Amino acid sequence: MKASQFFVSTLKEAPADAEVVSHRLMTRAGLIKKLGAGIYTYMPMGLRVIRKVEAIVREEMNRAGAVECTMPVVQPAELWQETGRFEKMGPELLRIQDRHGRDFIVQPTSEEVVTDIARQELRSYKQLPKNFYQIQTKFRDERRPRFGLMRGREFIMKDAYSFDRDPAGAQASYQAMAQAYRRIFDRFGLKYRAVAADSGAIGGDLSEEFQVIAATGEDAIVYCPDSDYAANMEKAEAAAPAGPRPAPAQARTLTPTPGKATCADVAALLGVPLSSTVKSLVLATDVLNDAGEPAGVQVWLLLLRGDHDMNEIKVSKVPGLDAGFRFATVPEIEEHFGAKPGYLGPLDLKKPVKIVADREVAVMADWICGANQVDHHITGVNWGRDLPEPRAVADLRNVVAGDRSPDGRGELAIERGIEVGHVFYLGTKYSKAMGATFLNEDGKPAFFEMGCYGIGVTRLPAAAIEQNHDERGIIWPDAIAPFTVVLCPIGMDRSETVKAAAEQLHMDLLAAGVDVLLDDRGERPGAMFADWELIGVPHRVVLSERGLKEGQVEYQHRRDTAATKVAAADILSFVKEKLAA
Amino acid sequence: MKASQFFVSTLKEAPADAEVVSHRLMTRAGLIKKLGAGIYTYMPMGLRVIRKVEAIVREEMNRAGAVECTMPVVQPAELWQETGRFEKMGPELLRIQDRHGRDFIVQPTSEEVVTDIARQELRSYKQLPKNFYQIQTKFRDERRPRFGLMRGREFIMKDAYSFDRDPAGAQASYQAMAQAYRRIFDRFGLKYRAVAADSGAIGGDLSEEFQVIAATGEDAIVYCPDSDYAANMEKAEAAAPAGPRPAPAQARTLTPTPGKATCADVAALLGVPLSSTVKSLVLATDVLNDAGEPAGVQVWLLLLRGDHDMNEIKVSKVPGLDAGFRFATVPEIEEHFGAKPGYLGPLDLKKPVKIVADREVAVMADWICGANQVDHHITGVNWGRDLPEPRAVADLRNVVAGDRSPDGRGELAIERGIEVGHVFYLGTKYSKAMGATFLNEDGKPAFFEMGCYGIGVTRLPAAAIEQNHDERGIIWPDAIAPFTVVLCPIGMDRSETVKAAAEQLHMDLLAAGVDVLLDDRGERPGAMFADWELIGVPHRVVLSERGLKEGQVEYQHRRDTAATKVAAADILSFVKEKLAA
Incomplete structure (x- = not known):
């Protein structure tokens, strides 16, 4: 294919709405053209x-x-x-x-x-x-x-x-x-x-x-x-916690935590690791009567370690929550906990709720949770002593790097x-x-x-x-590059030598089944190289009169930092070898 | 490709809504499947x-x-x-x-x-x-x-x-x-x-x-x-009429034509050729005032020979009609002609209309047209004598077979x-x-x-x-057939000889770049042949144990009336020759 018979169109600037690098580069390299929000023409390239x-x-x-x-x-x-x-x-x-x-x-x-x-x-x-x-x-x-x-x-x-x-x-x-x-x-x-x-x-x-x-x-x-x-x-x-629960070592203590409504703030205030705090997430499900009509609301309290995040998919598999759930409303929370969000916990509830503890929380001792009083938390909380052993324990959290792999063969990344x-x-x-x-x-x-x-x-x-680019543009893997090889002749319009060599190599590569483009647009070398680096064609051969006089052409892979001089007589087999690699 | 890895689905009956042969055959051969009115899945075949x-x-x-x-x-x-x-x-x-x-x-x-x-x-x-x-x-x-x-x-x-x-x-x-x-x-x-x-x-x-x-x-x-x-x-x-207009030979005569409101009926009644009658088509255009507002209606009378049909595209190029026209309403017709449609003509008008004569009408003598009186026509009408020479003459009609070619080099078909x-x-x-x-x-x-x-x-x-079919089904040209060659082995599931020969030929044809399908479904020969005749694969090779024992297979083109016996050893080159033809 010759560039003059194709359509090459590059832009210096990406459109203002292009937030990610692939969008910027696909637009700049002329691969796509926006027609409307989320609607693109797939341009020839x-x-x-x-x-x-x-x-x-x-x-x-x-x-x-x-x-x-x-x-x-x-x-x-x-x-x-x-x-x-x-x-x-x-x-x-x-x-x-x-x-x-x-x-x-x-x-x-x-x-x-x-x-x-x-x-x-x-x-x-x-x-x-x-x-x-x-x-x-x-x-x-x-x-x-x-x-x-x-x-x-x-x-x-x-x-x-x-x-x-x-x-x-x-x-x-x-x-x-x-x-x-x-x-x-x-x-x-x-x-x-x-x-x-x-x-x-x-x-x-x-x-x-x-x-x-x-x-x-x-x-x-x-x-x-x-x-x-x-x-x-x-x-x-999340793999099941490693060891058994330690024995209680601290007394249950109501602790003032004024204005500290997050686990991170409480841990910082008290100078303890975030992993010794427990966060309370309050959910609600609809209770139906025998006729299948809504007949009330069941409130749930999910307990997760302060440094862990809830995993909605896992929560949606907990029996009782598997038919759908929502976060509880503030009035529902106040009705059951007697407190506003930020200071909630499983102790001293105003009305019973269903408690589900994450597996990690179930093996914690001397933990910290909200006191169901504004500006207060409780420290030294222990299962079996301060509240009953949890009846429902489940994997509720997102894993984090460093967790043990569920197959027991290392740590997760x-x-x-x-x-x-x-x-x-x-x-x-x-x-x-x-x-x-x-x-x-x-x-x-x-x-x-x-x-x-x-x-x-x-x-x-x-x-x-997104995976393969640098500051100059796209770097395509061979298999899906718009062209596998680009031939960049310098001064093709002035030099018969360059023209003849470029056209011969073009024909030879085509005959070898290589998806090659000959850039015969007559652009200056700098603009021509910049275009193909932006477009990301993986293999480039530069032909110049000076080089050809010395019997040489230049090969450069898009990832190479410099060009390799190759004898003009060997370039065909050289490129074929590169493509086979 | 083997049929077992593909999807072959044929129907004995076409759907009731399939009015044309291509629709019937495409549905029966399993090429398309209707999803809704005018919306089809393109099935694998x-x-x-x-x-x-x-x-x-x-x-x-x-x-x-x-x-x-x-x-x-x-x-x-x-x-x-x-x-x-x-x-x-x-x-x-x-x-x-x-x-x-x-x-x-x-x-x-x-x-x-x-x-x-x-x-x-x-x-x-x-x-x-x-x-x-x-x-x-x-x-x-x-x-x-x-x-x-x-x-x-x-x-x-x-x-x-x-x-x-x-x-x-x-x-x-x-x-x-x-x-x-x-x-x-x-x-x-x-x-x-x-x-x-x-x-x-x-x-x-x-x-x-x-x-x-x-x-x-x-x-x-x-x-x-x-x-x-x-x-x-x-x-x-329509090429310009050949000769000059004959001289008038008949007198203008008001002729009763009771109930004969078409040219064909009038010609039959009077025992004259249809080509001696003239039909009147009444059109209307809006007249605009200087401000571009509708200010009235201009009525037009188009005259065509009784055996000719109006060509709307040609009419739409007549000066004055080129901005759009419509057929006149019955009240507009009665106002200008004093008669109902069926007996209209250019003589004895109640109000002036613009007359445009087809080129053929302009060279007619002694013609017949409506008298603008119910149940009456006028015979022996002549231009220049009974009415003024037509001011507007144009090509208004569809050509008919036998017309002279506009390039003057024969007759139109x-x-x-x-x-x-x-x-x-x-x-x-x-x-x-x-x-x-x-x-x-x-x-x-x-x-x-x-x-x-x-x-x-x-x-x-x-x-x-629509162009290529017979009572058994489709007949594809090689270039666009779903498969170019179908191999029909008889009793492939019982005979190792047939199986081996069929699979070898399949491989050989694939290696030769032929788009071949091996029917390994195990259908009976009758059903198998009927399927491929319906689907229309142009080249068929039948392999049977009996034939192979004699060193022969059968080749049949979809248009052939009988199979040709071919030496099994020659079938590959035989088929390749057929495809090259």
Whole structure:
């Protein structure tokens, strides 16, 4: 490809709304162009990256036995009403009425459509397993679209859906996809982790996120450097506390803590570690009568160590809280604790509440908590002496770096990641909602066991850039670079020698199957180099008249700090070797 | 590819709403699946066809120097308000409001977005010409979607837009596209015609439709078998009448024609050819006063030969009718003619009307027209004697088969076609509306000269089927078949010989780059053959134990009436030769 036949457009300045480096660089390098909030044109340079991502995804999906189709972007509401998602999904679901006033949506995913296809097409267990996928435009009307392609409204997703006759089959389909995803992410040439994720109501461990590692990532990834353990923060289990609870050593003491309404302030005031304090979180659930009508409120007190954070997903699995909960209101808190938030604790309650202690809190002795009196805490609190042993103990907290790994093989570390893929065992959630059955071996109808598997095709380039860039611009891995090699001839318009050599090398590389671009725009060397460093083409060859006279050209990888002189006669094999490396 | 790893799904019966053969066959062959009115999932078998169409289009667009990008499906209304299309386009334009109540549309085409890109990106004449294209989902909320992919609401279109500095450049860009389209349609392997089309307000001949020939086509295509002349019916010019007008031979006679309100009935009653009658079409235009307010109605009488049909596009170019017209109302007709429709004519008017005669009518003598009296016509009417020579004479009619070709090189023929491509010179229509300029060589801003170029990617397979099918199913051209070759082993599950031979041939064909499918489903031969004849794979090889024992396999092209025995040892080269043919 010659630059004159392509479209190269770079900007010195990033737009004011570009907060993250990938958004800034994708805009400056001319990969994308904003049309509206969260809506971008994929410009020629960016589309090349997206097409390479798609090609890798497609090859590996096909290799894994999935079959490609394309489901409509605009979908009738009826199917979404069958699963209840038409009502349940918030304004994120873009709703339309057609000329006849009928309801439609723009697909954010396609579980409903693919399940509808399955219930019509997959009539017998003999047709199973089957996995349909598409690489297709999606839309989610994000409340606050930002970060360019990282959190856009319109985007391209690869979504796959597997159909199996039983859970064992579904697990095999799931594992095949998880393996395909590893191959896909390996091929992208990015540092990533596959981390266990919460699988919601389905339970089990059949949910993994594929996170591209980047310091700027929105997600916290928990992993053990000494083992294979990796999970996202929602899912990562806090290992059971190591030792037994120490014996009480202090007397229970009402201690004035004027104006100190946080554990950190109290610890500082009293000169004790934050980990000797206990924080009180007050939740509420609705109590229903036998007729299922609201008949009152149950208040809950969650106790966590002062230096720990609550993990909502874990809390939502505590029996009694698993049907939904909310934070208690101030009047509800005052009614039960006789005090305002900031000084709450499990002692001297005005009305009984259900107490759930985090596992770490259950093994603490001589701890400090609010006194249920303004400006007062109690120190030297001990289970079994000052209050009954906790009846409910659970893992309620986010893990922290240095926690023991749940597999017992080291300590946990935490890094940041960008979620770009997700594999998920769905069970019969959609097949039951939509009455999607097949005839089993015994001739009886059974619900499909399903899985769903997504890759954010347009998000991936953004994640790749967050991971791979420097002050000059993007640094693409070979596999998804818009061009693998760029040829920069200096003074091509003035020198027949340079022109001939550049065009010959261009032809030779094309013939060798290399995705090469010849920059024949006639830019000055400085501007030309800056463009390609910004765009991030990994391999660059510079041809100049002076160099060619000495029989030399210059090669530089985008990560190299200096160019390497290579004999002009050897450059073809030199580049091919670099690409094979 | 093995069938067991793919998805083959055929139906005995077509859905009740499938009116045309392509819709019936695409549904029965499992190429598409209806989700809603005019909205289809492209099933795996159909998607393969679409991908092949896309690949051919993409290769030839790139070869012609166009650059691919992808514009958003969901587009902000603002740009569409700049050109006025947001208001002007009817309910065909699918409108959406997002969560913030802002207006969006689902793209039916992308002139606005690409012009917006150009006015930002193409700042200098040095960057021109430039041609951006996309292959992308479109939506048009058709009032009556039907015929499957032929007139769907959601569809895939390749749309390209060229930007040039002046009309000469735009014409060169247009010609490059017109040539690329010929290469594309040649490669599809379909019978087609590129026909001149009306270019609306722009004028000139820079608009061509690419019509796939099919007896079931909606469009009438006019062509001259003895020359290159081809145009669509709207555009095709009726050559000027051959000879001078004969001298009057009959006297003007009021003739009773009770109940005969059509030319055909009158001709039959009087025993004369239909071509000796003249039909009266009454139109109306609004007359505006100096302030531009409606100040009355001008009534027009169009005279066409009884056997000719009015051509609305031609009528809309008659001076005075070119700002818009409508058919006159019955009260307006009675006010000017003193008679009801059915017996109208240019003689004995109650109030003056503007008369426009078709060129053929202007050379008629002794003609018959309505008498402006119920149940009466006048025979023997002659220009210059019974009424003044016509002041306005124009080509107002559709051509008919047998008309002289406008290039004077033979007679016109008419066949049916399906419009699948369109190239169009746009001029500055969009660049002026959106203030899209670049700096010309003299440093002054100038409006882009634009062209637009569409191919209906998902319509093409339907058109291909309308042209190529028989009672057993589809017959694909090699270039766009879902698979080029199908291997049908008989009793593969029982015979190791058949299995080994089939798998070897499958591997050999794959290695030769042939898009081959091995049907390993274990279907009975009858059902297997019926499936592939329905799906329309052009080349079939049948392997049976009996044949293999004799060292033979059977080859049959989808159009062949019988199979050819081929030595098993030669089948690979035999098939390769067939594909090269």
